[in-house]
Amino acid sequence: MNDVIGAARQLFAGIHLWTLLLALWPLIALGTAGHALMTKRDARAAWGWIAVCWLFPFAGPALYYVFGINRLHTHAQRFAIDRSGRHIGSAHATDIRNRPPTSPAVPGWLDEVARTADVLTRRPLLGGNSVTPLHNGEQAYPRMLAAIAAAQDTVWLATYIFDNDEIGQQFVAALAAAQARGVQVKVLIDDTGERYSWPRIGRSLNAAGIAFARFNPLRLLPPALHLNLRNHRKLLLVDGCIGFTGGMNIGARHLAEDPQNRRPTIDLHFELQGVIVRQMADVFAEDWAFAAHEKIGVPEPRTIGGGTVICRAITDGPNEDFEQLNFVLHAAIAAARREILIMTPYFLPSAELIAALQGAALRGVRTVILLPRHNNLPYVGWAAQHSLAQLLERGVRVRFQPGAFCHSKLFVVDGMYALIGSANWDPRSLLLNFELNVEIYDAAVAQGLAAHFAASWQExxxxxxxxxxxxxxxxxLRNALFWLFSPYL
Incomplete structure (x- = not known):
């Protein structure tokens, strides 16, 4: 009899618990959906999270709490360098446009692009730089390792993926040797990107005693599972005078000519020298302050390499830099008179960018897009194909590169303006990730990149x-279904 009574009590307690949960459910769903409505800047993301919160009882709000809330904006403000006091563009004394030129530093038709980036970045346009393209790991890694080996003061490295393979270990050894001779070495790796190989490279860095931080590390308690808010920037800065950036991570996957590499990745990286390295170092210092909770001073270079290239760093991310790159892309597309060249591995542009490219083609600008035939993320390639017909219909041309997966990222306008760096043409880069690009106003560099593009286009x-x-x-049907999830791919 007592057993029956006990079972009945448990049953009624369970019923009361479910009644309470069902009563709370509408309030929980309403609260989380309302938060998504008020805080998301993209309508598609807001609709998606509102639907998840209402359609999946309790699980939907839980998913939104873990994955949907952007906690980085306020966190970044606590640790990042305050930019509010910076001048805008040519108000900086160091801006190239303040020097008496024999000819304008920026062609008149690019003034609007420069002014857009002036206001967004609050960084000056800097002359006196050099930019050297480096193809694949065969060219990039020896130059990067040689720069580390010659370092006298500082080596700062930030990367998304740092594979624990023979290339990764070469970099660890070079960094450890630099630190042993008294060079300040700091390494910043995205926590998600580091997990692409096992064991993680952080073990080797820690064993070598190298100052090392993970960007936005994942953890269960308290919940911090921001799979979408990653640091995708690639930076190697040596002595404040030599910098490397582009699309290349660190790993043997980028050794395109290695016969033992079954899945080689073609990519393009860049070595920069000159005062632009200071802007790149400012970006690293901000990221380090956020990840390591340590403010570091940007070193004064002993020497500054010469050159004639005009550059500026453009940061993008889900914090104070939100959509900066997106606005610059729109300005450059609108300014184009003759030709727009786009090379990217992941192409999922917003409706607004698609309209801008269509408009450029309709007004007679040769607008061409080069994508990989075989994508390392097949579902991203499928989603990209869904939007191509509407571009082709308006005169945009599209080609697919055969052979090894091409991870290179290029944007060149009229053989005069170029964007290089880490960002792709997809929501992950333009809305979710922390990215670094460098804009270049230089005919020689832009036309050299256009020639590389043309060679790839012909093949x-x-x-x-x-x-x-x-x-x-x-x-x-497959392409449309994956395109539906393009904001999250």
Whole structure:
């Protein structure tokens, strides 16, 4: 009898618990959906999270709490360098436009692009730089390792992926040797990117006694599972006078000519010298302050390499830099008169960027896009194909590069303006990740990049509008389904 009574009590207690939970459920869903409505800047993201919060009882709000809330904005303000006092563009004494030129530093038709970046970045345009393209790991890694080996004062390294393979270990050894001779070495790795290999490279860095921090590390308690808010920047800065940036991570995957590399990745990196390195170092210092909770002074270079290239660093991220790169891209597309060249591994542009590219093609600007035929993330390639027909319909041309996966990122306008760096043409780069690009106002550099683009274009296969329109039904359905999730790919 007592057992029956006890079972009945447990049953009624369970019923009361479920009644309480069902009563609280609408309030929880309303609160989390309301938070998404008020805080998300992108309507698609807001709709997506509102639907998740309402359609999946308790699980939806829990997912939103863990993955959907951007806690980095206020956190970044606590640790980042305050930029509010910076001048705008040419108000900086160091801006190249303040020097008496024999000819304008920036062509008149690019003034609007420069002014847009002036206001957004609060950084000056800097002359006196050099930019050297480096193809694949075969060219980039020896130059990077040689710079570390020659360092006298500082080596700062930030990367998204740092593989624990033979290339990764070469970098660890070079960093440890630099630190042993008294060089200040600091390494910043994105926590998610570091997990691409096991054991994680952080063990080797810690064993070598290298100052090392993980950006926005994942943890269960208290919940911090921001899979979408990653530091995708690639920076190597040596003695404040030599900098490397671009799309290349650290790992043997970028050794494109290695016959033992079954899945090589083609990529383009850049060595920069001159005063632009100071701007790149400012970015690293901000990221280090956020990740390591330590403010570091940007070193004064002993020497500054010469050159004639005009550059400026452009940061982008889900904090105070939100959509800076997006606005610069729009300005450059609008300014184009003759040609727009886009090379990117991941192409999921917003409706606004698609309209801007269509408008450029309609007004007679040669607008061409080069994508990899075989993507390392097949679902991203499928989603990208869904939007190509509407671009082709308005005169934009698209080709696919055969062979090894191409991870290179280039944007060149009229053989005069170029953007290089870590950002792709997708929501992850333009809305979610922390990115670093460098804008370049220089005919020689831009035309050299355009020549590289042209060589790749000639070897690629063109997608015609009629072919994009008449894909098999199952492929169109597959592409559309993955495109539906493009804000999160």
């Amino acid at each position: 690629s296969d063109e997608l015609l509008w009629r072919d994009a329109q008449h894909l098999p039904f199952w492929r169109r």
